Amino acid sequence: MTRELWKGNNAIAEAAVRAGCAAYFGYPITPQTELLEYMSARMPQLGRAFVQAESELAAINMVYGAACTGTRVMSSSSSPGVSLMMEGVSYIAGTEIPAVLVDVMRGGPGLGNIAPAQSDYNQIVHGGGHGDYNLIVLAPSSVQESVDLTVLAFDLAEKYRSICVVLLDGSIGQMMEPAEMPPFQPLRTEYPEWAVTGAKDRERRFLSSIYLDPPQEEAANLRMLRRWQEVQANEIRYKTYYMEDAKFAVIGFGSSGRVALTAVRAARAEGIPVGLLRPITLNPFPEKVVEDLAKQVEGILVVEMNSGQMLEDIRRIAKGAAPVEFFARLGGIVPLPDEVLDEIRRLAKGPLTLEGHPRDRWLARMGTLN
């Protein structure tokens, strides 16, 4: 195995190149800029398309156009830039064409800051653009996983004619870790049957998100929903740690998940039987796993770098089978393992309740923190 030391943002860019990404369109924004910068050198070197657009709005619509040709295309940005892309995201979803979008989240709302955050979970997992659609959402927690999931993103996007988002936070984009790059895939030379590639000597194809006739729009919505059922049936991904004999469970994705891993190990060393679930696909969400886990354990701690956006999903899925507690840092602050360890100790000590809302209890505790 040849491992090289890669910065997260650069590694994602190289992984996309190796996955056969033929065109990149983007606009610089910290903490994602290295991805675009890497592409600006690498793509022309290989004779592929790189465009630094005049805005994120332009970039996503260039992605839309290029995706219609059936080639592998991507864009990347960070939270405020992704907000600007939401119209185009909805159009691409409505046109049922594949594209890859990398979102390196930063502190918000608004212009916020450039520090790592996970506060765009709802925007990406539960919507963002208008209309009924689902994005496939992959949440890596390391540089290697960012590489692997970027390659997977292109495959899933094509397989399900969907946008696949690689959702990470600024710290994974900025950190360096050893990673092994995937093999170099050649650029595609054959295109799917829906692609608009020039209609010479064949019947014209038409791609659009417009269905002026409501029954046709309903049919399109149903088609997308049935396709989504396939995604739900086939593409759930997650990782568990120390769950076999666990009486308590921590759930966290991306950076929160790996911070929790350090805390879980420390708690285990103290004799607390705690495990960790790290969802990798945030959409489709590993619902069955959470449902079963809620039946196994005496208490769940959800850790996020947002105000409890995934927490609401966990509560909905756990259906009161186990008490749920919550811990988060906001605004670009990454929780430290000792903070999560304190929360695990509190969870194990009890008493736990099904009453009230875990966010309210956490907020009350935050009062003493700041």
Add this chain to the structure above:
Amino acid sequence: MQTEIIFAGFGGQGVLFAGQVVAYAAMDNGLEVTWIPSYGPEMRGGTANCTVIVSDEEIGSPQVRYPAAVVAMNLPSLDKYEPLVKEGGHLIVNSSMVDRPVTRKEIHSVMVPGNEIAEGLGDKKMTNMVLLGALLANVPLLPLEAVEKSLREHLPEKHHRLLPLNYQALREGARFLAEKV
């Protein structure tokens, strides 16, 4: 087994590079490693730091509150990180840039006149390597030879003429050993 190291100093003192050298050497020796910098406006404001974690298993958090070792290249870094070094941990101080001793007694501390040694070698930019040498001599992380090998393998060819000076700086720094706690 996991070791956390924070390299901290002014921008330009080479703290990010010193951390990367450890990261490369750890990777080359089959270990897991994370390197994470402070990034953004604070980099331009004068202080820079990075956290390097070396482990023999999948690394969780890339940052910790209480590191096993700190390399403090200047006074603000000493002030900030001295209280945070894990009990029994190591604090390697560039004594050229601070005007006080280490006050904590239950950690291993080493005062290294990094700037003077580097200037003596003819290049002030070697200060980071002097301090790195001292770190490696005191913290059982990687042998000095392994780090030298990784430097040779990962430093771009055009900088290879600087390798002997880097090795010399590492060796000079490695002569500074902490007293028993």
